[in-house]
Amino acid sequence: MSDAVLPPLTIVEVQHRVAAELTRIGPVIDQLGERFAAAGHELSLVGGPVRDAMLGRLQNDLDFTTSARPEETERLLAGWVDATWDMGRAFGTIGARIGQWQVEITTYRAETYDPTSRKPDVDFGDSLAGDLGRRDFTVNAMAVSVPGRGFEDPYGGLVDLANRVLRTPGRPEDSFSDDPLRMMRAARFAAQLGFTVAPEVVAAMTEMAGRIEIISAERVRDELVKLVCAPFPRLGLTLLVQTGLADHVLPELPALALESDEHHRHKDVYEHTLTVLEQAIALEERLGGEPDFVSRFAALMHDVGKPRTRRFETGGVVTFHHHDVVGAKMTRKRMQALRFSNAEIDAVSKLVELHLRFHGYGAGEWTDAAVRRYVRDAGDQLERLHILTRADCTTRNQRKADRLRRTYDSLEARIERLMQEEELASIRPDLDGAQIMAILDIAPGPRVGAAYKHLLELRMDRGPMSPEDARAALLAWAEANPEPGPES
Template sequence: MPQSSQGPRSESRPRRAVTLTAAQQQAVERLANDLPVIDRLGRLFTEAGHQLYLVGGTVRDALLGQVGHDLDFTTSARPDHIERLLRSMTTTIWTVGREFGTIGGKIGDHQVEITTFRADAYDPESRKPIVEFGDTIDGDLVRRDFTVNAMALSLPDHRFVDPYGGVDDLVEQRLRTPSEPEVSFSDDPLRMLRAARFAARLGLVPNPELIAAMTELAGRLSIVSAERIRDEFSKLLLTDHPRVGLDLLVRTGLAEIFIPELPALRLERDEHHRHKDVYVHSLIVLEQAIDLEKARNHQPDLINRLAALLHDIGKPRTRRFEAAGKVTFHHHDVVGAKMVRKRLKALRYSNDEIDAVAKLVELHLRFHGYAGEAGSDGVWTDSAVRRYVRDAGDQLERLHMLTRADCTTRNVAKADRLRRAYDELEWRIDELAKQEELEAMRPDLDGNQIMQILGIAPGREVGEAYKHLLEQRIDNGPLGEDGAREALLSWWAARGH
């Protein structure tokens, strides 16, 4: 039988007595009351001679007072028996996980997945476990990632099963693995990223042994597919407090494996501290971007958070020390956008996601450039506002949040000045949008009209004429067809036609 890469998994820990507090016991009973489907399934499997347990995150979240619609179960029944029993309750069944012992279905509003007890063995060079079915609940729970996810509720009798101390760890906010962390992480290296996510999402503190194992085995992450890493990284970013998990990934060396641009932000600061710690600055910007999402009633936004975290990744490559110790990062926005494209492509993000994040990184300094286009009275010119909106396109709202979040100065007067300047810009955008339909900004003449007026066929000159009219639209506002025709003919004559 194949074994774990670190030797056989230990299951020698004695079965511990589980004592739930009154509040925890009430949470378990409330779970059964709120989700009658779990006892229906429990009776169905028990009457067929099988054991069934609600398991994993559903049990953990119940103890935290949360109830979801996705339910995970484990059972002594084999996949064929699971499918047969499930089909007696629902016609909506999926079997794509059969080879791993999992049959899924939809019962009412609930999505359920039921998996045969597992006793996995792993090939140390493989990305996937070799599935071995097990016979006991304790043997199944010991192979799970963390003790807080290794608790189960027997159905339908509601006996609580916690052989590895998950309840105590949840109360004490500890993050541990049911077996030795070296074994657990070597078996499935993605669990090291999950450790960062649970530290961030649940406020759990990894114990020293877990951190040591993450550091020692960081290189094992290289056998995990980019898609799995991407999904776990995205889940971390979408938590309320991802900074905790990101910092854990950097400290243990895991970030070096899949997103080395992040730890590279820890630039060695010059002795006079003439520039910010870019790494800490980026984490603060991420936190402030999340705060802005909430303040503006947005849902957690992956693109917004990726852009906030990575907006300065071009700085290490563009840093220059100039006269009198001045530090510059010229064109780090443009360089960073290219780096973002390369990294997110390697992580298999979608083209739309890559385009959006890269645009935001490239534009994150544009506000400061346009601020220089304010008139003598300090008010933004209409032309500057139009160009800003045109450049941002469909990322304008995200650019608003990124630009505001990027202010981390401790100088209260400077921070207030920047905030008021951006308030003014957003107000100007809203005012012009009401007057000019900025979101649909285009020339007053289309390509067909341009060709008809100039008497030319499709070609390069049509595109140049269109671009000229768009610039006129940006600089001067709507011209109307007659004004646009006059501007087009003047431009055409100036070219010698």
Template sequence: MNELAAKRNAVTELMRISPLADDLAGLFAAAGHRLYLVGGSVRDALLGRLSSDLDFTTDARPERILKIVSGWADAVWETGIEFGTVGITKRGSTLEITTFRADTYDRVGRNPEVTFGDTIEGDLLRRDFTVNAMAIDLSTKQFVDPYNGLDALSARVLDTPATPQESFADDPLRMLRAARFVAQLGFTPAPRVVDAMKDMAGELRRITAERVQAELSKLLLGEYPRRALELLVDTGLAELVLPEVPGMRLAIDEHHQHKDVYHHSLTVLEQAIALEKRDGWQPDLVLRLAALLHDIGKPATRRFESGGGVSFHHHEVVGAKMTRKRLRALKYSKQIVDDVSQLVFLHLRFHGYGNGEWTDSAVRRYVTDAGPLLDRLHKLVRADCTTRNKRKAAALQRTYDGLEERIARIQAEEDLAKVRPDLDGNEIMKILGLPPGPLVGQAWRHLKELRLDRGPLSHEDAVAELHRWAEENGVA
């Protein structure tokens, strides 16, 4: 990127949001203060991807900021005012204005002792990476770049304004942010940043699980999550975030087509992302987590067979339990925990399909067990084919095509998304003369199993089967 061209592009992009920024800068200038567009907003402007959410910094103190924007902003909130930040909205844009900061850290937690500063250079020094330590003086449209952020951006390198040791000691979460920027922007960390991440990985224990989870999710939803995950593994940070992932390096894939399950899983993740893009999906955290973790049960279930082979019996069952435990520890929502664990549990089911030997009953169970996760399961199973044998890969994809066609046919005939017993709970109670209670639930589940095995029953057949069940189970 030519520096002059980059600056010209940034100013052009900045003018796109004018007169909003100009109006705001005029308000601050009239009050005797300077206003700068700063941080990620400048980085994104240089990359041609500026959003309507903008970050500003100023020499004005928080109380003064409130007075300046009062009457001009459509809405004002003071949630972050103790940290010097005033949030406003104006014509659909979200703006955050923060007083220059010169914070100090106790290096026990990650929250700073907020100290207001007096210079833009001092404010930029405290930021995480040089690509986020650039500013534009809105009154003059001049760049402020004391730490060579533009050079780093041109080289697509992540470096820190201060030394990495100082930066990460102040806030260890910045090590995960480095990996996140690798995933989102495709940048490469400077060697000294990587070295510091290796030496200081243990500092991440100071960070709460919720903060770690938020960065991990953003990383996985990025454009290049494999690069970022490899960085986490290589620096030792993964041992603290997702230890099961580097743990997969110990397991040899049963097909002997890959170096190990670790690399296989990263390839599955990439292939799942390719299927998302093919079908026009937005980045899907549940699918990506499932792709990454689907084989984490293999190390615990690895067995060396007498003939020289390797087996991983029931690794999907063990993996589902491990997935649930890890995602709970990372404080993911119950829905995400349940969905990812279920996909891990189901990902191997297709391999019993053979060349289409499943009965319609087995197909119904596959669909019913997947439920609303069926489309994700389709992608996970297809992505899990990483063999380098093109003929074998094509055969597997054709077989899965056949399964999807059978699912579509049966769904069209029977509406599998709404599979229910042919008699509901009220009918069961009326026919058997039962009060509400566990026996009704048992009868309902029995009829649902019959519905999955045999398809829809007539009312007469359903009643006959209910009476047969009642007789066999001693239900009067």
């Protein structure tokens, strides 16, 4: 694993951050602690909120662990919180909303796992130390007891957090055997926090990568989305490939490392892909600035068709003809296997299929009709297609990069002009279905659809037509394509 993206923290810096965060959240955590203590129960802020407080990452979602059983937690919250929910009751968790705060309170756990099962068997524990020992990483195995605010760190999470290192509380082999998804979480936390992963953890992930197969596709998908949308996705993706986990959850990615880029811009298409991803992230302000999974995943998948389409031509030239179409099909299949929504699958697949379309633009020779088709085919993914196409330029030749940028600037300017002149985003034929039926004196049916499609193509080729010209074009089409008579 590469060096941490961010520098180490000092213990004093961490302590100051925690003190400030505890002051901010004090009104809710102290009152909760007092209610549980009065009933004879322990309550501690635990896991992510403690870790994030040390990192200066403020949040209003607070996780607690307690000696109280779920039914007792519900009783203690009743009449004091704004709302409660118990979807996690089977795992000992009761959720609640207290003003601006979302809290989850979970009974101490002592989980046991069936090695062949996708889900843990949950047993309630009887101590905070035991609960912390079953957590995934030391930086998530720290707690602050309330209301006294005593700090609990039995596994050295504070030092690991200061050094930005991910370790497991016990042997990583035991942790990953209990819950193989923790291997994905290691990659996700590396991507989210900019942490390195301890060598023994990487070794265990490599040895046990195949155990991820018992985890449901939905859980793998959710971790992958969080990783891709994290601040440092290259760190997490590199770890998945390095350990062999990607061979099981996203095999298209490591396959790219075997392919030589046709322009010799990178040692392989894998490195090119990670660069495209980072460049796409840099352009996300065009979408509002928030992490955008669709554009990021399209960048990650845009060249996955290259391994299957690689051909060696005379003179040592390597080609990947139609890798866009092949890649779109592969992307759709992988996303279906990971149980993504149809909308996400359609969006990412469309972007992969269209990512080369711009390169037919050349020096700007496209007709307005070609520009209209580019916009029509992109549909509601046009802005993301702009991002992917620009990000896909990774040449080290600055003159070439500048030329490609200026050419795409020109295309976007033409699209904007046509948008203003023709309402391009909602392009329609110059006659609607009702008008077509009235002019041709026909009832609803396939012939109306065929006429509509013909007029849409004319609209793409010629631009807007007057009602008279559109009527004449429709009648000419009807004459050239007479309706078949009834069978004799």
